[in-house]
Amino acid sequence: MHQIKYFLAVTRTLNFTRAADQCNVTQPSLTRAIQKLEDEFGGILFNRERALTHLTELGRMVLPHLEQTYEAAEAATLLANSIGKAEVTPLVIGVADGLHLPVMDDILANLATTLPALTLDVRGGTSAQVLDAALKGGIDLVIIAMPEQAPDRLETWPLFQQRYAVAVAAHHRGGNGQPIAMAEVAAEPWIDCGDAGTAIWRNAACAMGSTPTFRHKVESRSQALRLAALGLGHVIVPAGLAAPGLRVVSLSDCELYQKVVLGAVAGRRRGYAAEAFLRAARARDWQPVGTDPAGQVGLIKLESAQSTAAGSAL
Structure with missing residues (x-):
């Protein structure tokens, strides 16, 4: 080695x-x-x-x-x-709302097994809120959308590109799983989760001349999925997400995504659990299977619109 x-x-x-x-x-x-x-x-x-x-x-x-x-x-x-250490091993990690992180779940499960004294404190919010809290102290590591202008104090490691798709009720015409064109659904009712995915979708649709109608607003993804399953509106969710009564389908004419990074305040001493999480995270492949990490899929590339949306979400 x-x-x-x-x-x-x-x-x-x-x-x-x-x-x-x-x-x-x-x-x-x-x-x-x-x-x-x-x-x-x-x-x-x-x-x-x-x-x-x-x-x-x-x-x-x-x-x-x-x-x-x-x-x-x-x-x-x-x-x-x-293994065998008896000390309390705290880990405070900030995670931006709306991300789908099965790899993080796996790492935390392994940490809990190998660090019997592990104490977790997982905090949420928008990427900007999580980052601000980390810079002020009290958060060891963050998983957020990459800021357009990252602070000098922020050290980052790229993880993956979060793809977004549309969750529709199973009885909707898009419930057959085939990709849907933006024009087909933009005028239908939408559910605002207040997360980065919603912001990216709103900006991308406007850039293509459509104005989504956000009829409902919720504070969590679970609430949005419940309403969507009832047929009250559509919601933007991470691609690959599964939920009862819903079908998650891609948009045929654009690709919605944001770059997700692991971050820490440069120069700040990290605890035992934070260092273990960081090393484990950097050793894993976070990119979901079956997605194109280059972000070049789609008939229309909305990189500038997505960048603007990500910035507004931050």
Whole structure:
């Protein structure tokens, strides 16, 4: 594992001497470790050109895999060392409303198993509210939509792109699961959840010349889904969400999404549980299966409209 550690240090510094200093080893030792790694992969990982050291094509290809492997190993080591600790292990995490986070649920379940003294405090709100609370102190980590202009104090790690779709009553004509055109449903009743997904939909529809009619307003997604199942209106939800009495269908003429990140205040000391969550989160693949992370699906690309909507939601 130390070979991967040295490789990642060189990719950050692009300098073998500085990388050796960061890893507290001699430069020849680091070089030998990199050479052993190259022997295992059967190719050169770095083009060594004095001050112009840079990754080869092979190096660029293996980089994301080695990063994930190293983070996973670090997370496993951290969690293993925590077993049997009797101290209270608090974790305060802020999560923006409206996100669908099965991976977070899995990580928290594992933490609860490996950290018997774990105490969780999960706080919600809009991305802007959660971020503001974190900057003021009291929140260890946040999972939010990426701000258009992130504060200098915010350190972020990309997680995935949250896709949004339309939840309609099962008896609606869209209940067959086929994609629906925006013009078909924009004028029908809608339910405002007050979250980022609703804001993105409103801005995207307006950009295409439609004005959604938000007849109902609720404070939580569960309330919105209940009304939608009764046929009182449609609601924008994370793609892939399932709920009784509803069908979640995509829009055929646009793609609604926002970039979701894990964030922490730079320089602020993190507790044991927060560090364990961070390492586990960075080692996992958060992108839902069957979605296009590049965000290029759809007959009409509304990236500018979505960006504006995300900004207004923040």
